[in-house]
Amino acid sequence: MSILDVKNMHKSFGNTEVLNGVGFSMEQGEVISILGSSGSGKTTLLRCINFLERADEGQIYVEGNLVFDAAETKNRSAAQIRKAQLNFGMVFQQFNLFPQYSVLENITLAPKLLAKERGDFKSNKKEIFSEIEKNALELIDRVGLAEKVNNYPCELSGGQQQRVSIARALALNPKILLFDEPTSALDPELTGEILKVIRALADQNMTMIIVTHEIGFAKNVSDRIIFMDRGVVAEEGSPEDVIDHPKNERTKEFLSLVDRK
């Protein structure tokens, strides 16, 4: 069974049709990179998948369960949407760390707040919190920031901030991790450290959707490439097929214009 099924997503902003029937599905442990020219709707697709935008048409299934259906007349409750949202982790282009919190606090904030909803929270608060902190410290170590645990985001480089934001997303154990151009806001010499972290996650079988302009990285890390054009999936397939032997005219044109390093 696929872990994620996205069906026939449509989304317009005013008169601009941004998504025009996008659909795909993915398996547990799969890594998909989404490529496409600026304005083709990649960000909008990710935002519709994790409920930052509401699609006008389409359905989303996670592990076969319907979590979103634009046709539903009754809006789902905020609590239901939150629950569905937690299937996904999101890494933003601009990191969006919380500036007033230390690295550790950035990562433990949401798990600690969510733990309050657990039935055994009152009686086990201490153990639950120390478990959360232990887990956060492990994640910080995994992204190579062990010596920055108590630093604030403003004291970190862009690459370090982005690694914190990856650890923050992982702390909630999402089923699927979404990345929207995770290296675009970084100096070229810092992109490598992020790509290394993502590569390691791929090796640990994390299910990921990565919107990126790093063609070489996409080819190297992905099981499958989706090429988007004007709100539809123009071409999809293995990295070798889509990147080395594109069939679609728009894909060819796009690849001829970008740096393929």
Add this chain to the structure above:
Amino acid sequence: MNAWQSLLNGFGVNCMLFAVTLVLAVPLGLIITLGTMAKFKPLKWVMKTFVWIIRGTPLMLQLFVALYAPGLFGHPMSSRMTAALIALVINYAAYFSEIFRGGIESIPVGQYEAGQVLGLTKVQVFFKIVLFQVIKRITPAMGNEIITLVKDTALARVIGITEILMSASRFAASGVIWPLFASGLYFLAFTALLSALLSYAEKRLNYYQG
């Protein structure tokens, strides 16, 4: 009664006006902010007009209105002090609300979205993520308003409140000028204390940038 003593009594009134105005204008300002940021257009429009009127007219005029307007509707204002407090609280709530609104609107939308994708409720996003950043950003502007408020309490004399300047000018009228200057010392001492507190708060909030 000696002059220092009556100046001190007068300044007690200024301090009371200051404290009550500050304590009440902050929550009222927050409510006005919610109104001016409301999605419901008529409410937003009414609140914005209200803020515009309060900020666009002299506080001195508002003091007179607070004292005399109830009388026009058959309920004469019984207490001058109440009238002074109403005018000061409403005036400062309007100014505060604009500072709050500016602070809230200056927080990048990415902060809300990051909280949302981490499964936080709207209330948690506001109280755990946004509020502190707003407080940090508005502290300098609030500090300025608070210092101005200390001095604006002296305006209450125009509706007959015996605050420090009123006491001092009584001495001046009988030929003793120095209490007028002495009253300035009270204001200087009080604003110096507040400035010190505010810069301490700003320093504490400066443990991070942004």
